[in-house]
Amino acid sequence: AQSVTQPDIHITVSEGASLELRCNYSYGATPYLFWYVQSPGQGLQLLLKYFSGDTLVQGIKGFEAEFKRSQSSFNLRKPSVHWSDAAEYFCAVGGYGNKLVFGAGTILRVKS
Amino acid sequence: NAGVTQTPKFRILKIGQSMTLQCTQDMNHNYMYWYRQDPGMGLKLIYYSVGAGITDKGEVPNGYNVSRSTTEDFPLRLELAAPSQTSVYFCASSYPPRPTNEKLFFGSGTQLSVL
Numbered sequence: 001a002q003s004v005t006q007p008d009i010h011i012t013v014s015e016g017a018s019l020e021l022r023c024n025y026s027y028g029a030t031p032y033l034f035w036y037v038q039s040p041g042q043g044l045q046l047l048l049k050y051f052s053g054d055t056l057v058q059g060i061k062g063f064e065a066e067f068k069r070s071q072s073s074f075n076l077r078k079p080s081v082h083w084s085d086a087a088e089y090f091c092a093v094g095g096y097g098n099k100l101v102f103g104a105g106t107i108l109r110v111k112s
Numbered sequence: 113n114a115g116v117t118q119t120p121k122f123r124i125l126k127i128g129q130s131m132t133l134q135c136t137q138d139m140n141h142n143y144m145y146w147y148r149q150d151p152g153m154g155l156k157l158i159y160y161s162v163g164a165g166i167t168d169k170g171e172v173p174n175g176y177n178v179s180r181s182t183t184e185d186f187p188l189r190l191e192l193a194a195p196s197q198t199s200v201y202f203c204a205s206s207y208p209p210r211p212t213n214e215k216l217f218f219g220s221g222t223q224l225s226v227l
Contacts, residue, residue: 009152036216043116043202043218044155090154099170100216102147102154 002027004093004103012109013081021076021106023091033074034092034100035065044090050074061085086110114138118203118219125193125226133188133222135203143206144186145170145216146178148199155202161186193226200224 003026013019025031032051036044048059055067065076074091088107094100119134137144142163147155147170157170161180175197177189186205190197203219 004154006154041220043204043220044216045218046215049215099157099160102156104152104154 002031002093002101004091004101006089006091006103006106008106009104010107010109012111015083015110015112016080019076019078019081019085019108021089021091021108023074023076023103024072025074025091025093026072027093031093033065033067034094035059035063035074035076036090036092036102037061038088038090038105040087047076047089081108081110083110083112116203116205116217116219118201118222120222121220122223123225125190125224127193127195127226129193130189130191131193133190133201133203133224135186135188135219136184137186137203137205137217138184139205139217140183141205141207141217142183144180145204145206146176146186146188147202147204148172149202149221150199158188158201190224195226198224198226 005024007022034049035047037047038044047063048057050057050067058064063078067074088105090105091103092100116137145160146158149155156172158176159178161167164183167178180186201222204216206216
């Protein structure tokens, strides 16, 4: 069965510092991988997705993620965090048919 | 361009009451979904639909029902509300499952408390 693990429930970083959010997945076939962001009181918004090809994918708001098949990971990164990046981030895995499985989420706090 | 619209935004129910969470989308998406979000648990799929007249169970369907009479609407029905159904509910829609277009569009959620 497919599953997603986000090991960090909360992460706090200083504004301007770099960020890496971890995501490990379990999936029996070629995975489709996603990162979503949820601001307070809002629905989820897609940051980026990986289907195939280049293992480093670029997303919106300056985020990127790297797919590492050998580690079953799809970590999200940003070189310099802004206060507006404070939100909850969800990693998701799925296959053809769009039935995504979401991780439990990582809450990002940004301190000034 | 409204996207995915959910109503109501908040609701308090008594145990045993019933209610319907409304979801409508104006993007002509075939696929629609209902998720529930509980703290520390991420999103769990309740039901989904691949088109009008077709629905199927997700991971946590017990206690819920859905219908899909039109492409636009995908209501979620709670027949006998229980405290375990206290959660935030999200409706989402997407294009057909073509890899280059896979993307979920989410509504802003319904916060439901069952007391």
